[in-house]
Amino acid sequence: MIVRADDLENFRVKGVYSEALVRSLNGYEHDPAAPRTLQNPWSRERAQSWADGRNRHREPLFIEGHPYAHPRISVPNPPPAEIQIDGETLHLARYGTRGAHYSRMLPPVEWTPEP
Template identity: 50%
Template sequence: MEHDGGDGQLGWYVVANIARETAHGDAGLDIQRGLKHFAPGARVWIPRPPWDPGDGRMPVVGHHRGNTRRYVNIVVRREDLENFRAKGVYSLKLLRSLNGWRHDLTAPTTPLYAWPSREKAQEWADVWNSPLEPARLDGGSFRPFLAVPNPPPAELEVNGRKYYLAHYSARGPRYSSEPPPYEPAPQLP
């Protein structure tokens, strides 16, 4: 794989920090500091995903909470990460952890899951920094997939048709083609 790094750089990866507070348990009401394996604010490296673990999760590599010298590979929820950015890797030990079990000892400086350039890594970091959530149109399902930013816009145009925000809850925004009812402003005495 080609990488545009120099001065001992081994490849471009996306880096993030573990969120200070993470939600766990039933309905996310159990708020904890960091994660079981990573301290709050810990830097983790995100390789270009070779597979999709699903459910908004991603594999990360970072220093374990209990042992700052050892790197661990763990799959975490994307919502438990913040401050995504592109960064170059210079450490062979870190590269070995990022490559995982497919690391080739005959070519130890070959990054297997690096992004091809800094721009591509930053492009993914920007996508993950501005999370989108699925929206429903006219009470239908999430198909075709429509993603809107959080907070959702009050009006949305899809295929030349205007939709209005009808309801917003933990299950995401719901849009209706019917405009909201008119309510006259109360008159002041």
């Protein structure tokens, strides 16, 4: 199964003990004579910094009527239904693999039939 890394959560630093994982991480630099040795290991601090960055994942924010993502603002994953930008309330119009799209228009009210 293939899963977007953006949909994963709770990244943490752990030791690598699996020979298959070490081989995968080493790639072409893998040494069969040392099957459990990482060729370019990260320091614990670098790995922790990477994990912390992934745990603070933010989605790009698009405002309908503007062709590009807002350069200064991003939203958490999952995005909130409403946000305030420059005193204006924006409503979540759609959310997909390319980010959260907000609109100035209120979302449509769902029609329910009379009994």
